[in-house]
Amino acid sequence: MTKTKKENANLNGKQLGVTATQLIDRYTDQPGELPFALRNDLLGRMAQDEFIQAYAFVDLNANYQLGEGWLLVTNKHLIFAKGSCETGSHESAAGYRFRQVSLKDIVKVREIGGLSVKKYVFEDNEGDALMTIKVSYRQDRALATVKATVEAIIEGDEIFESDADKIYQNELLAGIKEAQASVMGSQMSVIWRLLSYLWPYRLQVGAGFIAAMLLTGVSLIPAYLTGYIIDSAVRPFESGALDKEQALNMAFWATGGLVLIYGLRELFGWVRLRTMSTMGELVARDLRDEVYSHLHKLSLSFFSSKQTGSLINRVSADTDRIWDFVAFGVVEVTTSVLMLTGLSAVLISLDPVLGLMVSVPVPFLLIAIYLHGERMQKLFLRAWRKWSNLTDCISDAIPGVKVVKAFHRGDEEVEKFQVKNQSVTGAFNNIHEVWTSFWPGLMLSIHAIVIAVWFFGVPRVFEGDLTAGVFVSFVLYLTMFTQPIEVIGQMARMINRATSSAHRVFEIIDTEPSAVTSTIGDEVKQLEGHVEFKNVSFSYDGVRKVIKNMSFEAKPGEMIGLVGPSGGGKSTTTSLLARFYDVNRGQILVDGKPLQDLDVGSYRSKIGIVLQDPYLFHGTVLENIRYARPEATLEEVMEAARVANAHDFICRLPYGYETVVGERGHTLSGGERQRISIARAVLRDPQLLILDEATSAVDTETEKKIQDALDRLIEGRTVFAIAHRLSTLKSADRILVIKEGEITENGTHSELMNIEEGIYKNLVGLQNEFARV
Amino acid sequence: MLLQIHCSLNEDRSQLKNRRENDEQNKLPFGGSGFLLSWNEDEGKLLFVRDEKKITALAKPCFPWSEPFEKISIRDLESNELTFVTSVNDLEAESKQALLSALKEACFYFAVVKITAIEEDFELRTWSVETEQGSRRFQTKLNAWPSQVGENRYIVRDVNKDLYVIENTLELDTKSQKLFWPLSD
Structure with missing residues (x-):
């Protein structure tokens, strides 16, 4: 824990998140x-064994003006460094004025x-x-960390080593x-990365692009051919330079050429569309596979920081949008650029003056569209x-329609809606007004170019400076500019x-799987159920300790009850046991082996968890129970359901075990869902069982059924049961009272009831009182 | 914010008189209880003094947007109500000054005087503004719209829950108004 100034400077100076x-x-x-x-200045002031534990920026001064200040907590002092922009005299060379409190x-x-x-007041024992x-709320999180660190140190807690810069950032x-799904990097790097997904399909991409280029090239021919026919067949025939047979022969060949060109054009179009759209699907499939499989490797903390809807969208809507871009966007843009370049080149080569007249306005039109x-x-x-x-x-009034009717406010709600509806209509009409004016205006500009071509081209045709065929080609080419x-x-x-x-x-793909999801470690073939917590400490954020130096032992087959106030650390204890998170300090030993040395997958397959709010997947009851062991026979599933007190109600369902439940399926009550989840746990036959408030959300009668099921389930297993209803823990071999991350009481029900002023005794008393009411 | 306090203190005397009369008729809760409020400038602390007993207190305006200087609950640090002040103007000079100082802290927000840019980033909208407190850049979610709390008065809440108030959009310069227009009600 103790570090020298030099080490501290290294820590602070080198381990900086540059990106942050x-x-x-x-x-x-x-x-x-x-x-x-300031850092250097502080290092000069601090004692040899003093180091910065955390710091925060202080953005408001005493007069509520924005300014610069820094609040730092070391292992000895709380230091406030006031920035130069608002102070008159300074104590330090760096221009900061210091105030220090032990x-x-x-x-x-x-x-x-x-x-x-947000105001933070650090008080002495007199309350002064x-x-x-x-600070403004922007700094509040960092200040809260400083506060937590100060409190931890003054309480004499051992504080974890931390990277102060990283915490601040x-x-x-x-x-x-939290607001942003991901922080955007450079747009070009994202595009390049996206395009890298095309590499496995480079042949298809190549074919698609060649087809697109040929399509563009071929599309330029019909207009040229039309001009050629006029100049080489129609006009010479009219002037008598060609006889009818010769003219018809030429026209026949030209028509044949057109047939070939149109045929080729559609062929290239088909190749392009077919190749790129199927290839786009393949890229989207790869992305979906990669994202979804990666999601399952991520830790629980990732899921707790993201909304489910946002994650679903990334696998579905976002990959679909990427397909659209890959399949069509890339090609559309490329062919459009090629088409414009080709058109300009052809027109300038046909007639430089008219060609420039048509090509020069194009960039201006593009700017206007932008x-x-x-x-x-x-x-x-x-x-x-x-x-x-x-x-x-709407979303306010409809769910609250009962209240609306009860207070007879329907007319007011309708009126409110009408005002907003009118406002929406106005906004959209404004949009229509603008775009309906713009596009005809743009078309008018294009028509003006056409008219200019006619205005300057026609006299030149009469003067013999421009052939009629070239002129017609020009007019036809002009129609190709718009798209x-x-x-x-x-x-x-x-x-x-x-x-x-x-x-x-990419944010999901780039999130590193946590250590607790890795499969490196000893495979767990059998579990006896011996659990030992040895001086375990844990913190979600590295600062605020949720579990503090916790030690206890559970022998195989023992039932351990966990009770205590909400937020005390009960669920965290079981989460650590399930290895959803790794401990910061100490060790959890399972059958004498450190939990971190065990293969997570095989370990979790040997434990069972029954949660307060069990989740049923969309599927049949059978599939949901079999989720624990897909190879289980129908008899085993029914036996598990019987043990879980679920068989009877399942038989009453319209299609028995084959009734579809879960989202969009048959609705089950909380107690029924719980019993299915218990059946799942029974089917898994775990040696180590975690019950996380399994009976807290149901009525008394259902609770009894669940409790009966649980009593059968826990036989012969090591069980950790969190319960608010203490009556469910009467059969526990030992009860641990956990408060503020520590075990404050440990013993059997009767032992704890003998502790005067004990938390457990107090809780039992309160619940008995409620029961009497 | 400061401007508002100033305006409030200089409000029309007749209005004040009427309100006092009304309040007297309503029998102010602190009328006979004899408390005093004082403000400790060094510690930024509001003290509620009654019967020579000093209690550190907080001022909680019940309507911080529409009536920040009226209907104020004075509470202890455990949030128990010590007394209720109908209007700061009903207090004697020292208490009034103390309460105004406390309200300045309790009702602090960034008062926007100019918007220099509103740019859309990935899932965020970044605002660059000039406030009475200085320049500030902050972010809101794309679907977090400014809330209208008066005819042309808007509150913008950023991703950190800091509040930025535009007292009157019509008093902003033309560029600021143009930038804000798409987001206004």
């Missing part, structure tokens, strides 16, 4: 780490919250403020990271905002949408 610093710079207007000068003098840290300010700090970015897109985006944003108001109105201009104009939007989706998908 860049992100802080990008999203906030405050330093991404403790300023170097941690020994701090007795209490008080938090007081305002609308947009030793230091008062005000993580806490500062937490709000942004600007129109930007304007439309603002209008859509406003319409989206109005639309959101309208949907809020590629439109596609290129929309390109930025298409790329934005695709890269956003790609980024959301």
Whole structure:
């Protein structure tokens, strides 16, 4: 724990998350780490064995103006360094003014919250403020870490080693990271990465691109051919230079050529569409497979930080959008660029003056489309905002329709809706007004080019400076300009949408699987159920300890009850036992072996967990029970259901064990679902069983049925049972009372009832009182 | 915010008189209880003094947006109500000053005077603003719209739950108004 100043400087100076610093710079207007000068200054002031444990930026001064200050906690002191921008005199060379309080003098840290300010008051034993700090909520997480560290140190707790810079950066970015599925990197790097998924299908991609280029080239021929026919057959025939037979012969060959060209064009079109769309599906499939399989390797903490809907969208909607981009977007944009370049080249080669007249306005048209897109985006944003108001109105009133009727407020609700509806209509009409004016305007510009071609071209045809065929070709080529201009104009939007989706998908793929999901370790073939916690400490965030130096032992076949106030650490204890997380300190031994040395998969297959709110998958009852052991026979499934007191109600279901339950299936009550989950656990036949408040969410009668089932289930197994209803723990061999991460009482029911003023005794008393009521 | 306090203190005297009369008719809860509020500047602490007993207190305005200086619950640090103040103007000078200082803290928010940019990032909207407290860059979710709390008054809540208030959108410069327009109600 003890580090020298040099080590501390190394820690703080080298293990910086460079990316995090860049992100802080990008999203906030405050330093991404403790300023170097201040750090050096502090190191000069601190004792040899003193080091910075945590720090936070203090963004508000005493007058509520934004400024710079730093609050740091070392293993000895709380230090406030006030920035140079608001102080008159400074004590340090770095321009900071210091105020230092010994941690020994701090007795209490008080938090007081305002609308947009949080005040931290560090008080002495008289209740007087030793230091008062005000920050905006942006800094609150980092300040809370400083507070937790101060409290841990003054309480004499052993604090974990921490990287102060990393903690500061993580806490500062937490709000942004929670709001954002992922922090966007460079758009080009995302596109390149996305395109790298095409590599396995490079032959198809090559074929698709060649087909697209040939399609573009071939599409340019008919207009040229039309001009050629006019100049080489029609006009010479009219002037008598060719006889009818010769002219017809030429026309026949030209028509044949057109047939061939159109045939080739559709062939290339078919190859392009077929190749790219199927290849796009393959890329999307690969992404979906990769994302979904990776999701199952991630730790529980990843899932707790992301919303389920967002994760589902990444596997479904986002990969679909990527398919759209890969299959069509990439090719559409490329062929449009090729088409415009080809058209301009052909026109300039046919007639440089008219060619330039047509080509020069094209960039301006593209700019106009881009600007129109930007304007439309603002209008859509406003319409989206109005639309959101309208949907809020519906989603508020419909679920609350009972209240609306009870208070006879239906007319007011309708009126409110009408106002918002009118507002939405106005916003959308505004959009229609703009786009319906823009596109005819754009077309008018294109028509103006056509008219200019006619205006300058026709006299030249009469003067013999331009052939009629070239002129007709020009006019035909002009009609081909519109579509590629439109596609290129929309390109930025298409790329934005695709890269956003790609980024959301890559975030999952890039998340490192945690150690607890790895399969490295000794395979567990059999479990006796001997569990020992040896000085176990655990913290979710590395600062606030949830389990503090916990030690206990459970012999095979023992039932251990875990009780105590909410948030005390009961569920964390069982989560550690299930190895959803790894301990920070100490060891958990299972059958004498450290849990971390065991293969997670084979270990978990030997334990059973019954949760408070069991989850049933969409499928039959049979499939749900068999989830624990897919190879179980029907007889084994029924036997498990009988043990779980579930057989009777399952037989009453319309299709017995083959009734579909879960989401979109037959609705089961909480007690019924619980008994199915117990049947699952019975079928698995675990030697180590965790019951996490398995009976807390049901009525008394159902509880009795579940309790009967549980009594049968726990026979001969090592059981850890968390229970709020203490009557369910009467058969426990031992009860551990866990409060604030520590075991405060340990013994049998009768032993704990003999502890005067004991927590357990108090809880039993309260529950008996409730029962009497 | 400061401007508002200033305005509130200088409000029309006749209005004040009427309100006092009304409050007297309503028999103010603290009328006969004889408490005093004082503000400790160094510690930023509001003290509630009654019968020579000092209790550290917090001021909790019941309607922080519509009536920040009226209907204020004075509570101890365990959030038990010590007394209820109908209006700061009903207090004697020292208590009034103390309560205003406490309210300045309790009702603190960033008062936006200029919007320099609103840019959309990946799933976020980044705002660059000038506030009465200084320049600030913050983020909101794309679907977190500003809430309207008056005719042209808006509150923007960022991803860290900090509040930014535009007192009157019409008083913003043209560029700020244009930037804000798509997000306004």
